[in-house]
Amino acid sequence: MKLNLPVVSRLIIVVIIASVLLTFGLARNSSAIVPPCPVATDATIAQMAQQWAASFKTPYCAYLDKRRNILLKQKLVAGVLQQTSAMSEIFRVTEESTSIVKRIEKVARRINLKNQGVADMAAAKLRALRSGAGLTTYSAGEKAFAKASRVEKALEKFSSTAFDFCSRHQAQKDAAKLAYLRGLVQAQELRLLSLLKMMEALEGER
Amino acid sequence: MNRIGARKRLLSLVSFLLAGGVLLGAGLVPRKGDCFVKCSPVIAVTNYPYFSALLKNLVEDRLITELRLCLSEQLSLALLPGSFRALETRLRKATDLSTLVDDIVSDGLGSQLAFVKTRMNIEVFASRLNKAAVTALSKELKRLGFEESRVREVLSDYRREFLNSRRALATYTDEVRDFQIRTAEFLPVSARLLSRMTVLGGKMDVADGIQGRQGAEVSGNTRQILDECAIHAKGALKNIAAIAEVSLADSIGRGFCGASGTYLAARLEKLRGLEGKAAVSSQDIARVLESVDRAAIAVPSEYVGTSTAGLADMAAGIRTSLTARMRDGIAAALLVVNKAMSLEKEKERAINRLYNGIEQEIKRLLGDAGFFAAVARDRSRVSLLDREDIKKITVLLAGRNSSMLRRRLAVRHYIVARISLETATAIRSGLSGFDPATIDRGYEDMAWKDLARFNYYLLSMENQKLKLLALRAMTESLVTEDPDVSRYAEDSGLPEGF
Numbered sequence: 053m054k055l056n057l058p059v060v061s062r063l064i065i066v067v068i069i070a071s072v073l074l075t076f077g078l079a080r081n082s083s084a085i086v087p088p089c090p091v092a093t094d095a096t097i098a099q100m101a102q103q104w105a106a107s108f109k110t111p112y113c114a115y116l117d118k119r120r121n122i123l124l125k126q127k128l129v130a131g132v133l134q135q136t137s138a139m140s141e142i143f144r145v146t147e148e149s150t151s152i153v154k155r156i157e158k159v160a161r162r163i164n165l166k167n168q169g170v171a172d173m174a175a176a177k178l179r180a181l182r183s184g185a186g187l188t189t190y191s192a193g194e195k196a197f198a199k200a201s202r203v204e205k206a207l208e209k210f211s212s213t214a215f216d217f218c219s220r221h222q223a224q225k226d227a228a229k230l231a232y233l234r235g236l237v238q239a240q241e242l243r244l245l246s247l248l249k250m251m252e253a254l255e256g257e258r
Numbered sequence: 259m260n261r262i263g264a265r266k267r268l269l270s271l272v273s274f275l276l277a278g279g280v281l282l283g284a285g286l287v288p289r290k291g292d293c294f295v296k297c298s299p300v301i302a303v304t305n306y307p308y309f310s311a312l313l314k315n316l317v318e319d320r321l322i323t324e325l326r327l328c329l330s331e332q333l334s335l336a337l338l339p340g341s342f343r344a345l346e347t348r349l350r351k352a353t354d355l356s357t358l359v360d361d362i363v364s365d366g367l368g369s370q371l372a373f374v375k376t377r378m379n380i381e382v383f384a385s386r387l388n389k390a391a392v393t394a395l396s397k398e399l400k401r402l403g404f405e406e407s408r409v410r411e412v413l414s415d416y417r418r419e420f421l422n423s424r425r426a427l428a429t430y431t432d433e434v435r436d437f438q439i440r441t442a443e444f445l446p447v448s449a450r451l452l453s454r455m456t457v458l459g460g461k462m463d464v465a466d467g468i469q470g471r472q473g474a475e476v477s478g479n480t481r482q483i484l485d486e487c488a489i490h491a492k493g494a495l496k497n498i499a500a501i502a503e504v505s506l507a508d509s510i511g512r513g514f515c516g517a518s519g520t521y522l523a524a525r526l527e528k529l530r531g532l533e534g535k536a537a538v539s540s541q542d543i544a545r546v547l548e549s550v551d552r553a554a555i556a557v558p559s560e561y562v563g564t565s566t567a568g569l570a571d572m573a574a575g576i577r578t579s580l581t582a583r584m585r586d587g588i589a590a591a592l593l594v595v596n597k598a599m600s601l602e603k604e605k606e607r608a609i610n611r612l613y614n615g616i617e618q619e620i621k622r623l624l625g626d627a628g629f630f631a632a633v634a635r636d637r638s639r640v641s642l643l644d645r646e647d648i649k650k651i652t653v654l655l656a657g658r659n660s661s662m663l664r665r666r667l668a669v670r671h672y673i674v675a676r677i678s679l680e681t682a683t684a685i686r687s688g689l690s691g692f693d694p695a696t697i698d699r700g701y702e703d704m705a706w707k708d709l710a711r712f713n714y715y716l717l718s719m720e721n722q723k724l725k726l727l728a729l730r731a732m733t734e735s736l737v738t739e740d741p742d743v744s745r746y747a748e749d750s751g752l753p754e755g756f
Contacts, residue, residue, distance in 0.1 A: 061269065064269060064270070064272075068276055104313055104314050104317070107311070107314045108314045108317055108318055111318055111322075112318060112321060112322065115322055115325065116325070119325070119329050122329075122333075123329070123332075123333070126333070126336070132468075132469055133710075133714075151750075152746070155742065155746055159742050182738065182740060183740045183742040183743065186735040186738045186740045186742070186743035187735070187740075187742060187743055187746055189731045189732075189734065189735045190731065190732050190735035190736065190743055190746060190747055191746070191750075192728075192731060193727075193728040193729065193730070193731030193732035193735065194728070194732060194750065194752075194753040195728075195753065196724055196725075196727065196728035196731070197725055197728035197729060197732070197753045197754075197755055197756075198753040198754040198755055199724070200721050200722075200724040200725040200728060200755070201725070201753075201754060201755025202754070202755070203721045204721060204722075204725075204755075207717070207718060207721070208603065208606075208607070210714075211599035211600075211602045211603050212602070212710075212711045212714045212715070213595070213598055213599045213602050214468055214469070214599065215340060215707045215710045215711050215714075216339035216340055216707055217337075217339070217353070217464055217465050217468045217595060218337075218465055218468075218469065218707075219336045219337055219465065220335075220336040220337075220702075220703035220706045220707070221336065223340075223706040223707045223709070223710040224706050224710075226710045226713075226714075227706060227709045227710040227713050230710065230713035230714055230716070230717050231713055233717050234713065234716055234717050234720050237717065237720040237721055237723075237724050238720060240724055241720070241723060241724050241727050244724070244727045244728060244730075244731050245727065247731060248727075248730065248731055248734060251734065251735065251738070252734075255738060
């Protein structure tokens with residue numbers, strides 16, 4: 053049997069092409085040694101990342117909101133010193149009572165302006181002023197004492213150890229309230245001191 | 259003919275050489291790198307939505323744990339006591355709930371870690387897996403009608419040659435260890451969170467109790483916090499379990515079952531030849547392998563579930579102990595704090611009570627000329643600052659020859675001045691022992707407490723000063739001997755608080 057040369061050549065070419073195809077194509081893809089990995093392209097990774105971020109955002113933000121509300125609530129809690137309103141109310145009472153005003157007017161009316169010299173008239177006026185100052189000072193002292201007694205009574209129900217067991221926000225509020233109350237008390241003191249000094253000044257003329 | 263044959267041989271040789279060269283070249287050409295990368299078992303066995311949910315849960319657990327720790331720290335700092343008059347040892351001890359919590363939590367953590375070490379290790383998992391595989395194999399072999407001795411022999415070989423071999427263990431060791439390590443790493447974090455949060459809850463309960471803001475439940479905040487921690491720990495363990503289940507199922511499904519199948523197929527093939535039974539077909543062998551695989555695949559889920567349930571039970575036990583201990587601890591702390599507060603007020607009241615007692619006594623003696631005379635005639639020296647002589651001084655003031663109003667005013671004036679002196683001494687001695695630089699060493703939160711306390715002292719002193727000034731104003735007005743003032747004073751009487 054004679055073999056035709058072109059047929060053999062064609063056979064050889066077919067063998068070569070088949071081996072190339074098998075090597076780079078089918079044989080490689082059907083390899084049983086290396087299993088195929090799941091395809092994770094940039095697009096799918098980006099999509100997944102978005103999904104993770106979106107699904108995580110809701111619970112995380114919900115938790116943060118919840119906690120923020122707790123912190124806000126803590127900031128809104130009233131201080132431990134709860135008597136401050138009652139104490140500031142004590143100082144809201146008017147200083148001069150009508151009875152004192154009437155008495156001062158009565159003293160002033162006693163000054164006799166008829167047939168008097170300047171010195172006598174001045175002395176009479178100063179006397180009236182001294183009486184007025186004395187009355188005002190006494191009345192102011194009386195009222196201040198009553199107020200101080202009421203404040204003392206209000207503070208009796210409070211112990212400063214409570215500050216150690218409250219939150220910082222409560223302590224801040226209480227510190228501010230106490231400073232305000234001190235302001236009220238000091239204003240009262242200044243008033244009394246001024247009246248005393250006025251009285252002293254008028255007494256110097258006696 | 260010969261020439262043609264030689265050309266054919268030459269061409270054949272050339273073509274074979276070329277084909278060989280091509281194949282060799284193809285083998286040498288570098289392949290795409292990604293095919294050599296070991297694929298992630300998680301990605302390989304799960305779909306993306308599942309993986310996404312798992313990752314989200316893990317991130318959530320991690321971040322929210324950090325968030326919880328951070329916020330609890332912040333809240334806890336806000337509840338620290340001030341630096342001034344640092345709580346006396348007894349009070350500090352009674353109100354420090356961390357010792358109560360730490361004991362229980364560290365004991366609980368110890369038990370949990372021991373559980374992880376002894377009940378979640380490779381030996382335990384291997385034992386369960388082997389038992390399941392052996393049981394399934396034994397059942398199948400019996401079903402196929404093998405003799406008892408033959409079954410025992412096969413099972414013994416299976417255990418010795420495959421199940422206990424390094425090859426079999428290697429298929430799941432990493433995954434079991436990962437689960438064990440991940441759980442062991444999570445538990446201390448969870449315990450730390452539980453400990454800090456419970457102490458915070460206790461502090462909040464004590465604060466609420468002192469302010470009388472709470473109803474019947476003494477430990478409401480603690481209970482809520484414990485509930486929150488329990489949910490968190492349960493969720494995190496669930497996530498760890500889910501990951502472990504996926505990776506273990508993958509390793510068992512691919513590695514273990516594959517190797518086991520190969521071994522059993524070969525072993526059963528030999529058995530078939532020995533028995534000479536036509537009934538044990540290839541289908542029978544495939545069925546045996548399938549049963550063993552099914553039994554093995556079910557083990558990871560059951561193992562992970564049992565382990566997680568065990569840990570959850572222990573966590574529940576810790577929570578129960580903490581609830582009971584904290585309830586008692588908070589009640590005890592409240593009792594001690596309330597006692598300390600009463601004591602503090604008691605010290606303040608004691609001075610007032612002493613002087614008010616003297617004043618009341620003097621009030622009764624105001625008209626008693628005999629007593630006044632006895633004190634006046636007494637030759638012993640009267641000291642201004644001696645506490646024993648207060649009564650004598652007030653008697654002398656009360657016995658003066660003036661109106662009842664003036665005498666009472668004088669007595670009161672002196673008493674208030676004495677109380678003020680005592681108050682000033684007490685506050686001064688309290689303040690002098692304190693180094694203000696201590697405030698620098700504490701947190702800002704603590705400084706606020708001190709500031710509030712100092713403001714309280716200032717208010718008390720200011721109020722006392724106002725009282726003194728008011729009495730001075732009244733006395734000096736009367737000293738003017740102005741008839742209008744005297745008349746007014748007699749008419750209006752003494753003010754409230756006298």
